[in-house]
Amino acid sequence: MNASTTKALSLGIVVALWAVISHFGKLPLQLWPVLVGLACYVGAGGGMMGLQKSVLGSASGVAWALLYVAVTRALGGNELLDALAVGAAVFGMVFQARIPLLSYTTGAFVGAATAIGARAVALNGGIRVAIALAIGCALGIVAERVAEMIGRMRVVPSMSAR
Numbered sequence: 001m002n003a004s005t006t007k008a009l010s011l012g013i014v015v016a017l018w019a020v021i022s023h024f025g026k027l028p029l030q031l032w033p034v035l036v037g038l039a040c041y042v043g044a045g046g047g048m049m050g051l052q053k054s055v056l057g058s059a060s061g062v063a064w065a066l067l068y069v070a071v072t073r074a075l076g077g078n079e080l081l082d083a084l085a086v087g088a089a090v091f092g093m094v095f096q097a098r099i100p101l102l103s104y105t106t107g108a109f110v111g112a113a114t115a116i117g118a119r120a121v122a123l124n125g126g127i128r129v130a131i132a133l134a135i136g137c138a139l140g141i142v143a144e145r146v147a148e149m150i151g152r153m154r155v156v157p158s159m160s161a162r
Contacts, residue, residue, distance in 0.1 A: 001150065010147035011038070013114075029132045033114050036162045037136020038143075051141050057104035058133040060096060061111025062070050064089045066126045068112075 001009075015038065019031060040058050044050035068089040071122040093108035102108070111133055118127045 006147045006150050007143075008011050010143040010150060011042075011107035013146055018135070018139055021123035028127060029135070030118065033118060033129050034114045034133035034136040034139065036110055037116050037133035039136070040104075040110055040133065041137040041140030042107055044104050044146060046140060048141075049115075051137055054107050054133050054137040054140070057103050057107025058111030058114070058137070060102055061093060061113070062115040062120065062126050062130045063094050063132070064108065065112040065115035066120065066123065067092075069116075069121045072092040074104055 016037065018034060020025075022029060022031060022034070037054065037058060039116065040054035041050055044054040044057070068085050071085045071088075072082045075085065089112065091108075093112065094105055096102040097105050111130070114133060115126055116127050116128045118125065120129045
């Protein structure tokens with residue numbers, strides 16, 4: 001089996017298992033932010049460094065989104081001030097890339113967009129979104145391990161086939 005097929009199979013298996021666990025466990029997490037976290041992990045290049053960058057990057061984006069929402073509420077929802085606040089949040093997400101573990105700017109943007117899309121406007125909602133994103137990132141590492149196991153599998157012909 002080639003590498004792309006193995007990767008596709010392992011990601012599919014891991015996501016399906018998570019969906020079953022999430023559904024039957026009635027976890028208070030939406031599935032789509034988990035998939036977004038997995039995408040961040042894959043986009044960050046995988047491995048332990050990809051895990052660190054995607055988890056921290058996406059979590060920082062959630063924090064920036066919560067800050068943006070808090071500021072716009074405090075300013076009364078004025079459209080011009082709202083635009084300036086979102087611009088300041090974007091500046092922060094890009095500027096933080098000076099810190100190596102926060103250098104995955106795409107993760108920050110995706111984390112912020114996920115938080116806003118999930119309507120996480122309070123700390124509890126932001127925490128739920130950050131957890132779902134982190135679970136998705138962690139599923140990426142699990143999928144890599146599954147791919148390694150699949151790659152080591154060998155089909156042994158049965159005696160009757162000889």
